Amino acid sequence: MIKSLLPLLLMLTLACNSKAPGSCPAQPGPTPVAATPAKAPDAAPPLPGPVLVPTTKLASDEGMWTFDNFPSEKLKERHGFGPSQEWLDKARLSSVRLAQGCSGSLVSPMGLVMTNHHCAHRCIQELSTPQKDYIADGFLARELKDEVRCQGMEINRLVAITDVTDQMTKATAGLDDQKANEARKAEQSRIEKACAVSEDVRCDVVSLYQGGRFHLYRYERHKDVRLVFAPELAIAFFGGDPDNFMFPRYDLDMTFLRIYKDDKPAQITTYFKWSEKGARDGELTFVSGHPGSTSRGVTASMLAFERDVELPFRLMMLFELRGVLKEFAHRGPEQKRISGHLLFGVENGIKAMRGMHGALLDPDLFGQKVAAEEALKNAVAADPELKKSVGDAWGGIGKAVAHHRGVFKPYQLLERGWYPSPLFRHARALVRAVEELPKADDARLPEYTDAQFPILRQGLISGAPIYDELETTVLGLLFSRIRDELGPDHPFVRKVFGGRNPAEIAAEVVAKTKLKDPKVREALLAGGKAAVDASTDPLIQLVRLMDPESRAARQEYEDQVEAAIKTRLEAIARARFKILGTSVYPDATFTLRLSFGKVQGWEEAGKPVSPFTTLGGAFERHTGSDPFVLPKSWLAAKDKLDLTVPFDFCATNDIIGGNSGSPVFNQAAEIVGLVFDGNLHSLGGDYAYVPANNRMVAVHSRAMIEALRKIYGADRLLTELGQ
């Protein structure tokens, strides 16, 4: 549900998205800002048509607004309500981010966090065993002591925003592309390090408006997160992949987690209360959360690259992985169980990316992006100062994109595509950590700086289970891709694979490596370079053998593509910023945003789609065949339920992957729903918001209460929620 978060971050990541967020924690790749200039934020002229004067009115409900630049006045004009600063502060402090790629909200003074089931899917799977399958059966901690820790999960709460634009801009002034790119990363690392004073603090410098602004975000880090409640997957994801991104919908995609401090529930003063009636038709709704990434402000040449090269390539890889995983599940029930989370993310990624690909192939949408770019070019050309400072930035980006075509495959294959293998990611994190950590902080790869490494480290030493059979299968496939895409005579393939074939190598390293044990990983990390150099672990040796070329591919991409694009996008962004100021919102960057909208259906092929479904509708859609099978608990409780209670609903709020788990709240800042998806049309939202049919999809607050009370008997929770 909801499109992939950070879609350019990982080749196969189409799974590192809002629906399968737990998959990306330990990805030892660059942070979004550093690694994805192509997706860095910007202020895009809203569709339809290019707008190049500061807007005085809101033309639609478009916008993922930062909390420090929320258009309260204009909103009042449009919807009759403009939030106060106090209201905004409350909403911000009641919102949290799941570091692995989701959003959530605080809903009790005891640190209770509401988010989606699919945001906790990985944790729920990892807590399960062949004997007790919480994915199939659901989970309810009857008492506090029954709450169980989610390994490697981390929750962040944004506590401060500081503008560091001057510092960042100064650091790169007068430097060439490559030097500027290095200086930017070094300055970012210095700022973050000065801020991250303890392991309980996370500090990220984020680039907004494509480098038009840089902000330092300071978060509380909560690393002790425990599972409180999860329904059965069959109802959390009722309708499965076929219904994913669709509406009408009948999903109870909810989970409760709790943040702990010193082994006790965290004490919270600011949190959301529950609305009595929940979302009503036409009501003004707010969503606060962390949309992962949009590309509304990048150039047409970058979009064309995504359309012609990047998305087709990734989709092919994902389709193959899906085929492998579906057939892998036929090996037996245990294999089905351990591969469920990965398949889940892959299917979600496929559906999301196909929607994005379809949007880019739509001549109207693409034509409007081109027209908007032309309008901006003309505005720049008409201003002598801008003309001088921007130069032929678009042409320069076009050249960098052309270069990207040549280096795309090695970069993706050698450096990025390891998402589906936790084991490989651990090995690489170890091999690199011992190289990077001894360096000066600002000379390290960004994910190994003092500010960022704690996040990577947490995943590395976590006790999350590793499944040999699945690892062998997935690594075999990934090695195959490398051999087949680069060719058997590529120097890298010859060096790393020798005479062996991909399946043989995967089977051997998985069988023999000791890295499956977190204690072994921790010891190697503690032992530093000497320990890793001396290691005879076959996976460590393999990764060491691969690393020079992997790093070189990354360097090539960063120097020749990223650097050239970033400098020019910044120049364009500064020009656009000069013209438009902050009358627009920046592209999504997995930072906290507030969107508004109203509960409203849309028209599909000439027919109206109602904005609500009911609990009764789920029973009508139940066929008894997977994925349309209601859990036994639901079938047994049918007679007790009020079947007229709204189940899911849709609204016009502008959201994107990363918003999964976001609270939906009303003017009184009361919970009325829980975001878990967007409709099919929302998938083009990466490139443009189309008011007519882009809809977010949420679980209705009353459905959650009805189910907790009458199906799950979750009395302790209801009391805590004040219900």
Next chain:
Amino acid sequence: MIKSLLPLLLMLTLACNSKAPGSCPAQPGPTPVAATPAKAPDAAPPLPGPVLVPTTKLASDEGMWTFDNFPSEKLKERHGFGPSQEWLDKARLSSVRLAQGCSGSLVSPMGLVMTNHHCAHRCIQELSTPQKDYIADGFLARELKDEVRCQGMEINRLVAITDVTDQMTKATAGLDDQKANEARKAEQSRIEKACAVSEDVRCDVVSLYQGGRFHLYRYERHKDVRLVFAPELAIAFFGGDPDNFMFPRYDLDMTFLRIYKDDKPAQITTYFKWSEKGARDGELTFVSGHPGSTSRGVTASMLAFERDVELPFRLMMLFELRGVLKEFAHRGPEQKRISGHLLFGVENGIKAMRGMHGALLDPDLFGQKVAAEEALKNAVAADPELKKSVGDAWGGIGKAVAHHRGVFKPYQLLERGWYPSPLFRHARALVRAVEELPKADDARLPEYTDAQFPILRQGLISGAPIYDELETTVLGLLFSRIRDELGPDHPFVRKVFGGRNPAEIAAEVVAKTKLKDPKVREALLAGGKAAVDASTDPLIQLVRLMDPESRAARQEYEDQVEAAIKTRLEAIARARFKILGTSVYPDATFTLRLSFGKVQGWEEAGKPVSPFTTLGGAFERHTGSDPFVLPKSWLAAKDKLDLTVPFDFCATNDIIGGNSGSPVFNQAAEIVGLVFDGNLHSLGGDYAYVPANNRMVAVHSRAMIEALRKIYGADRLLTELGQ
């Protein structure tokens, strides 16, 4: 090897190609000409640059020439040799077509046919059992009585070509698109019926130059085809998928078949003899064979559709199928064996289509296609008569292509995508045959006419094995695709699937159907409509339930897309034909063509690629890990072999999928090699021939003799070949 044959014919067909030809025999779809106007033939201006005057010289070795319009004079000018009519007749009559999608040559007076191993792969697999695996071990009939029949295989020899352009053109004069399309098919069926006087004759009306010319091709049909010799797959396809479409190469991709008449070897008077020295560097080489399909003459809008919609869609489907099949093979050795042929075709299709996709994404190539189209448009506009007859044909095709976007998926999914399931194809052929056969001949679907049905029938009643486990897996995947692409609420999905999910349906119908028995199929066919209507076979019932929508999707495509394109392409073709005449060759249509070229390497990334490999090179490339494992027979014979003997070679001949198995011969019409592939650059050959690096790849004649003699001890064969 060599790109997919008839690439637009079948959704998943990427396997119905020259490397896995046996897969497509019973495809109950339209014949290539009828079904793929988009790929119908035309005379494309050769790259580089548009040429719109009749050429007086050959600019390169480009061209798949028909035998009745071979440029002997110009060839003499270019290469110093121009074939006589007698020479041409001999080459034509010594060439054969494997109806399932390959080429071959007659090489002895006793009906011995040389073709590729991959052209007989399906037969070799089907003759194998868990106890005796001829794919792994190879096959050699020591005596005539040991030769075994290949079920369902058919070989055609072209004996007459008649121009029927006037008849065909007259039939459609003055009619609107849809009526013209129907009239064209009806006239074609009448002409074919009048020609196909017995089951031993096959008659096809073929459209050349995109409808600029129609020819009636009459073939001898040989249905009793037996396997004589096949090497081990490990050497026939040494290097496997990684080396596919690559060069240097070390493959003995050869097989001998024999055509029988009245249970005895067919007596042949015209056949190729063997060259003593084989192909030499720089030598003029000829290839006669049946290139399947090229799109050198279609419009830019059609190419854009292929690039943006068709190829990405098919590639995704194929990648998933590959994932499923690779993992299916893990179930055990028997599963690996029975799925080998399908995987083989899928991998080949993937590699071919990615090459095609890459070519279309190349801005230079696409730009040249657009420029050529502009030049033709201008030439048409400058001629008042042409201007009137052609009108805005390009605009009209553009509209039809836009309509195609909307109907593409249902057409592909419901009507075309069944290639990987022989069982489904049989069921559909039965359900439709009993509907179609009672109709007037010219009112039937083209594949059920009196002229064409015998070909379909042969596959239907053949005893080729059906593998339950593989059928269940493949059908489950295909049903999934339908449900997921159309959505669970699509009326077709609701009607056909009811509450069941794809895997359940597949498992049930495969388990319960009796159609696995060819006698049951034959009885149902004999019983006609009454028998099929009364059948309680679950697969028959399922196909009957699906058929109305499947037929409707086909009708919609044929009426709204095919008809509109065909009429306009014909108008454009007539204009081009008026300007250029037959100074150019028509697009490939799986009809017999002659190409010329010379043995020559090319330059890859600044380095020369030698045109030859040697037997010794294979031993150097042997690593001992699949797919770089030489068979035991080779390792054992190493000391006896002359390792300096040329193994494979490349030449500039212009070929494409369907040419697999074609003979390579010299000026004396002696065999010097056996075509089995093209290099990676040849994959763009669907759209344009690039002289600098498009190369065909062939087995050298001396390698074949050396292996037959010293490795396989095939003395009977060597004697028959005069060696």
